[in-house]
Amino acid sequence: MADDEHTDDAARTDGTGIVPPDDETPTWRERKERTTGLSRLTYEYFERSRREDQDLREESDYVERDVLAFPVWPHELIRNLALTSFFVGMIFFLASTLPPHLGAPANPSQTPSIILPDWYLYWSFGLLKLGPLNPDLAILGGEKLMADRTYGVVANLVVVGFIAIVPFLNKGSARRPVEQPFWASVGVMGVVFAVTISALSMKNLVPLDSSLLFDLTFLVPPIAGAITYAVLKTMREGYMYDLNRRYYKLRPPK
Amino acid sequence: MSVERKDDHDHDAWLEEKDLTPIEHTFLATLVWLDKRLRLVDYLELLETLYYRVNLQMPKSHTEQYNLDNKFWYWYPLYSLGFFSTLAYVVAAISGALLGFYYSPSAAAGAVDIEGATVAYSTVATIMTDLNFGFFLRSLHRWAAQVMTAAVFLHMLRVYFTGAYKEPREVNWIIGIVLLSLTMVFGYTGYLLPWDQLAFWAGQIGVEMSLSIPLIGEWVAQLVFGGFSPGQPTLQRMYIFHVFLLPFVVTTVIAIHLGLVWMQGIAEPH
Structure with missing residues (x-):
């Protein structure tokens, strides 16, 4: 082996040991085609996906639906900069006109009558108060499987977990709410539930009987969702009507 | 024959044979002098690229393509x-x-x-x-x-x-x-x-x-x-x-x- 390497003096004349390419030297494409195993699979997949991309581009008559994405630069970024610089100005305006309040210093021996987190945690705070929904099992002799507090924490996890798996439940190319009335109404139900559960979280401040409020918290969101569903279905009928009306080209009047 | 290598980049000789007006000559001589020291050509290229970039026609956005801006x-x-x-x-x-x-x-x-x-x-x-x-x-x-x-x-x-x-x-x-x-x-x-x-x-x-x-x-x-x-x-x-x-x-x-x-x-x- 060592002898073989020493006989090939031409390759090392420049001292680097790099062989200049000649007709026998494989191109990068040939090298990739010759690979085996995982690198071969990778090569084949990339070739396929490149070809797919090219075919789609060539076959497309460029209707809206074929477009998956647009570059961030330039339109999106320029438009965002223009709009958000105004919004940042609004932050400064709010900050100078509505400065925050600094309450009395912390006093562990005096519990205030109203304890609330910041507004964006109301929904989570409300989910901690779902005790009445915690089932008590007859098998356990009327005892609850989980403590009410644990139940609240689990409710938080369930809500966040459901939101996280939405992309894996709702597939397809539908984008607008009219195209997917069900998922749009699920969204509206979620938003309304966020509002009602926030109201529940501060039930001592809401001028409603607390059991009525508790029932409304769970009744109002499905109603809102159902109304949204009906409205979107109706709107879709209207869209389809417009589409069908224009679908056939009519013979012009004589 | 001279043993010295011929200088292809003899800018002074090039300047002499160009037959320029005094203004042109001064401008070019200054440019050559500065470029030799500061590699001005690189920065001029940058500026040129910038100029063409700025003056490029913007591609149409999705909403422009379908004339949706008035709705969106x-x-x-x-x-x-x-x-x-x-x-x-x-x-x-x-x-x-x-x-x-x-x-x-x-x-x-x-x-x-x-x-x-x-x-x-x-x-x-x-x-x-x-x-x-x-x-x-x-x-x-x-x-x-x-x-x-x-x-x-x-x-x-x-x-x-x-x-x-x-x-x-x-x-x-x-x-x-x-x-x-x-x-x-x-x-x-x-x-x-x-x-x-x-x-x-x-x-x-x-x-x-x-x-x-x-x-x-x-x-x-x-x-x-x-x-x-x-x-x-x-x-x-x-x-x-x-x-x-x-x-x-x-x-x-x-x-x-x-x-x-x-x-x-x-x-x-x-």
């Missing part, structure tokens, strides 16, 4: 919410760094003549009353945080209702949920720092929430709040979360989120 322009603010929350984050970071120069996370008795005031509370009071622009600075920090949280929530709703989370953007949706949660943790830890009544009892709620986690509740309460009732360790830990841990983590996750948006492109309205 009023949605654009909702499409800018993601970028807006990033900017609000930057505003909060800058104002927060300035506030950090004057704030001290200590639950020891403070110097201000207020009954039961701690050092943390009195530094906030000092920022608000004695520091030049301090009142505005705290206000700005607070409003930037509030607006950022609101913008993040609305951004999520926009993405949901326009179906922008669908394939191939599922991973970015999940990263977005992580960011939303981290934003709320950011807000919560900051809410506790002034150590007023609201902060103390919000801390109490936090301790109770972590205690109600099954199996690991007590361990979590001790790790995050440093005990089972709010006190000096709680304040210290919230401070470190707010000014050290979360800034690094959230900035990194925002960078990944934006990087994915850049790589995957904008899902424009259909």
